[in-house]
Amino acid sequence: MRLGEVLRARDPFSLAAMAPIVTIGGSLVVALALAHGEIDADTAFDITHLDELWQAERWGEDKLALEARAVRKRDFMAAAQLLSLL
Numbered sequence: 001m002r003l004g005e006v007l008r009a010r011d012p013f014s015l016a017a018m019a020p021i022v023t024i025g026g027s028l029v030v031a032l033a034l035a036h037g038e039i040d041a042d043t044a045f046d047i048t049h050l051d052e053l054w055q056a057e058r059w060g061e062d063k064l065a066l067e068a069r070a071v072r073k074r075d076f077m078a079a080a081q082l083l084s085l086l
Helices: 005-009 012-025 028-035 040-047 050-059 064-083
Strands: none
Touching: 012 028, 012 040, 012 064, 028 040, 028 064, 040 050, 040 064, 050 064
């Protein structure tokens, strides 16, 4: 199935729930994997922040970066929860 067909098959509410996931994570593919139950929300968030997590592991955490990531994760998880309820 082509990407356009996959998106057209989704209802407007699930597309609206996926919007912040795509925006925060930067990946439509990860959002679709989450929507189809192929991955869980924590894994989806970590996948989309892999470079940031690697940098933090290599060089150490930055307080402001931690706070910003926590806010993004909160919003990402809220959108993922809404998506799971649809």
